[in-house]
Amino acid sequence: MESRVAAVTNWLEVLVYATAGIAMVVTVVLLVRDEPAAERDWVFVLLAVAELVLLVQLVVGCVNLATTDRDVSGVLFVSYLVGIALALPIGAFWSLAERTRAGTAVLLLAALTVVGLEMRLDAIWGGAGA
Amino acid sequence: MRDLSSGWGRALVFVYGVFAVAATGRSLVQLGTDAGKAPLAYSLSLLAAVIYLVATTCLLMGGRRAWAVAATACTVELVGVLSVGALSYAATDLFPDKTVWSHFGQGYAYFPLVLPVAGLAWLRSARLAPAE
Numbered sequence: 001m002e003s004r005v006a007a008v009t010n011w012l013e014v015l016v017y018a019t020a021g022i023a024m025v026v027t028v029v030l031l032v033r034d035e036p037a038a039e040r041d042w043v044f045v046l047l048a049v050a051e052l053v054l055l056v057q058l059v060v061g062c063v064n065l066a067t068t069d070r071d072v073s074g075v076l077f078v079s080y081l082v083g084i085a086l087a088l089p090i091g092a093f094w095s096l097a098e099r100t101r102a103g104t105a106v107l108l109l110a111a112l113t114v115v116g117l118e119m120r121l122d123a124i125w126g127g128a129g130a
Numbered sequence: 131m132r133d134l135s136s137g138w139g140r141a142l143v144f145v146y147g148v149f150a151v152a153a154t155g156r157s158l159v160q161l162g163t164d165a166g167k168a169p170l171a172y173s174l175s176l177l178a179a180v181i182y183l184v185a186t187t188c189l190l191m192g193g194r195r196a197w198a199v200a201a202t203a204c205t206v207e208l209v210g211v212l213s214v215g216a217l218s219y220a221a222t223d224l225f226p227d228k229t230v231w232s233h234f235g236q237g238y239a240y241f242p243l244v245l246p247v248a249g250l251a252w253l254r255s256a257r258l259a260p261a262e
Contacts, residue, residue: 076159079155083151087148091144094140094143095140097136097140098136098137098140102137102140102141103140105138106140106141106144109141109144109145113148116238129159129163
């Protein structure tokens with residue numbers, strides 16, 4: 001059971017890094033070309049896919065936490081799961097009012113936040129504290 | 131004076147907001163679980179959290195008074211990250227646990243080091259720009 005759960009979690013992590021990574025590459029390209037992301041609907045479709053992965057991670061993460069016998073700091077782990085799922089929606093919302101390069105930069109920073117939090121999430125699952 | 135949270139200020143507010151949440155959450159957990167383990171490091175975490183919160187709020191508010199408070203917050207932040215960064219290398223025994231500012235913000239991809247400089251640069255350019 002533990003190994004199967006771990007395998008799902010690993011796949012989720014790969015998906016989180018992959019979708020956030022793609023979002024970062026796309027936003028960097030848009031930044032360099034000075035094309036506002038706010039005028040490219042597909043960018044937001046991409047972000048929605050990344051967000052979907054993070055929402056699945058939120059559910060799977062909570063299930064994992066409930067079933068594991070590892071020594072994981074529960075409050076910390078769940079707060080990271082929730083925080084990481086909030087980064088993209090807040091970033092997207094915040095960027096929409098700024099239809100310039102700066103708005104695209106907000107999306108890049110949001111994706112970067114996801115990657116940073118995911119690394120911490122992984123460390124916390126491994127037993128790290130605050 | 132220009133609106134502090136539009137244009138590139140918007141990106142700045144986003145990063146300050148992320149750090150405000152991250153630093154506040156971290157210091158609360160640190161102080162809540164084992165405050166005695168590293169009192170100096172944890173107090174500095176809390177100080178960093180307050181400064182990020184103040185800077186975020188002032189950038190969002192705008193206006194002359196908020197500008198002045200934000201400039202002070204960014205300056206304290208710069209002094210903090212430089213001194214704590216240097217101390218965390220020079221006097222390791224003072225910091226048994228990490229703060230946001232340890233090792234010049236290494237654990238946060240050096241964002242804590244860049245952020246006050248970016249903040250001060252933004253505040254300066256906003257003051258010089260005519261109101262929109």
